[in-house]
Amino acid sequence: MQTTVGEFLFTRLRQAGVSDVIGVPGDFNLNLLEQIEDMEGIRFVGACNELNAAYAADGYARRRGIGALLTTYGVGELSALCGIAGANSEHLPVFSIGGAPPLFATQNRFRLHHSLADGDFDNMLLSMAPFTATAVHIDSTNAVEEIDRALHLCLRKQRPVHVQVPSDVSHLRIEAPDTPFDIRMPPSDAERLEAALAHVQDKLASATRPAILTDMDADRYGLIDGLRALAHRGHIPYAQLPTAKALLDENDPLFLGTYAGAASSADVRERIESADFLLITSPRFIESNSGNFTAQLPFESVVDVRNHRVTVGPDYYEGVVGAELLERLVDAIPQRNVANTVADAAERAPAEQDAGEPSDVLTHARLWPRMARFVRSGDVVIAEAGTSNIGLSAQRLPADTAYVASNIWGAIGYTLPALFGSLLAAPERRHLLFIGDGSFQLTAQELSSILRYDQRPIIVLIDNAGYTIERYILGMERAYNDIAAWDYARLPQVFQSDAKMVSYHASTHGELEDALTRIESSDQGAFLILKLDPKDAPAGLKTFGPAIADFDYGPTGPRNP
Known part of the structure; x- marks a missing residue:
């Protein structure tokens, strides 16, 4: 059948299970965005930056089985690269599309913006290659074969792939198969x-x-x-x-x-x-x-x-x-x-915690068992690297809980955009995000996207004035582990003046119980800010930090007093 390169690309993604392509517009991909606008069953979802978009595509892939990312040449591709590498590390199928300069410009080595102005247009693709199952530059002669090959690799290897589409190629007409894309794994010998x-x-x-x-x-x-x-x-x-x-x-x-x-x-x-x-x-x-x-x-x-x-x-x-x-x-x-x-x-089950008094200040020892009891069967629980992941890892969660963490790549800030992508992929499931204040500040802009698309997660933010996991590794009293003190509760209305997300504060266990009761009875999104002592931490983190210091710094290296 006759179709265009871009229509074929997005039809294949739709057949593989993608209904949302997440990314950031740029002049070399606006042509592709126009083609998405004209298609049924697939849409473009804008993120605040390319790194966040890559994290969101990762979160989407965890729920849908594949995610799709769209960036522009150079600045967009490299901004997303950390997230693409994370998807590779965590074995996740993210189909990354890079809008590239027109073919005549690259073939004639024009000096263009978003490049190093040296006429080299191979360097971006070569930068993507080590972190993907394939990184390929397409044109009208190879589009059908290379798009299908990349999509098969993405799904069968469970790895990200990257396809560069020149801006003057996407609207060229090509002959393409009219049979649907087959997502099945080849059978065993x-x-x-x-x-x-x-x-x-x-x-x-x-x-x-x-x-x-x-x-x-x-x-x-x-x-x-x-x-x-x-x-x-x-x-x-x-x-x-x-x-x-x-x-x-x-x-x-x-x-x-x-x-x-x-x-x-x-x-x-x-x-x-x-x-x-x-x-x-x-x-x-x-x-x-x-x-x-x-x-x-x-x-x-x-x-x-x-x-x-x-x-x-x-x-x-x-x-x-x-x-x-x-x-x-x-x-x-x-x-x-x-x-x-x-x-x-x-x-083998954990012993019951002492209930204590409602006026007792929040502690990690009591917080995480309580949060585990708040989780329902079927929830998607997303835990940021560090305090939240270590605190929840020690708890038993209900059956059919989907637990999301970047355990191997471990980039802080991953989880807020991943929450956004996961909610796009599975809006019918209740989502809970547990994130520290330091991690939140890295990718906080994506809260605006969550509000923009009227998503209603429960976000639990640990406000303890900095990088607690780093403090336990080294620098317990050092300023380099401190962060700026934000007024987190006001952010939903800063990002969107009529936001329905409700902010809650708790610094005692009684206040936490009151907040959880109100959250349970509400159908709005919740932003729960928990104030904890910067030197308090889950038991596992207190052990993990010194062990990492021993591993990283050697016998003569620095240690916490």
Whole structure:
């Protein structure tokens, strides 16, 4: 069929599940924006800057299965690069589009704005390449093949891709297929699937201490349903890495807890490291989720289920789709009717906190268990790197909670724009954001976009005068960990004079209870500012900070007194 390059691009994105392209206008992409305006089922959503737009596309991808980003050449692309790198680090499919200068200008090496004025137009694409599954410059001769190839890579590799579209190319007419884009993963090699299944089945049948350990790729590659079914059919206990929080029910009797090497509880560590059948989902151990690289998985017992490969100990089975293997394995193994381990689970559950007095000042020790009880099944909980993520990581959340954190990339400021993108992708779900004041100040502008699109999240801001996690690493009393004192509660009306979002303050536990009661009974967005002591922190952070100082600075380096 005859269509234009831009229409083909946005039709393919729409067929892959994108209904919102997030970005910032620029002269080299306004032509593309005009084409979006004329299309049904897809729209452009403006963000305040390109970094925020990239974070929002990341949040969108976590709920919708793919996100789309639109920037302009040079200044826009490089401004978004941190967010694109984060999506790569966190294994998220973000389809990034860069409006590029017209072909005649780049081919003749014109000296243009948004460039280095040296006639080099390869440098921007080369800058994107290390952080994407592909970075490609298209024209009318390769648009169909390269757009489809990039989209397949984005979905199958669960990585960002970047496509540059010259400004004089998007309206050129091309011949394109009229068949819809096929988002399905190519099926397994039949022989390799049977061989892997037989090997895994034999290994599981002979095991007396099987276990499952999840990491984030269980979510990225559609393995959650299969893992849940396998755990329950085989009565196999499971643990999670900190980077896989709440992917499987944390309140199920089969849930062991969180595994992080030497930072794990003794019973969880022993159960995982002594398993004679340990099914894992390609864990990526960094210092913070491995107890500073003390994780020791039993190699000969490991079955690693990935997107298109399964390994059993030292044996590789290429071309085996992990989700297909799990489905076949669940059907193949007998149902085990083992007495429930509810009592064991109850013993592992956190002890009830002392209720204290309503007039008691807010403390992290009591705050985070209370916030975990505020979360409902089905909520999307977004936790900023540092205090909020560490505080919530120690809590058990209800079943079917979607927990969002940038655990590996760890860029502060990520979560407010990610909230915006996640709400665009799943407006029917209640969203709760927990963010520190330092992180909030990095990307605060995107609160205006949340208000602009009448989104109604619950934003909980920890107002403790600076970077608490950094204070516990180094500089507890230093001014470099301080930030400006903002009047946060007034920001909704500053950004939008008729904003319906309601601000609440709490500095005591009684005030917190009152605010939560009012928030529960309201259908408006909530901005809850919690005042805490700058030197107070969750217990996990108090341990994490000095450990990072030891790792980073060496035996003769600086330390907190």
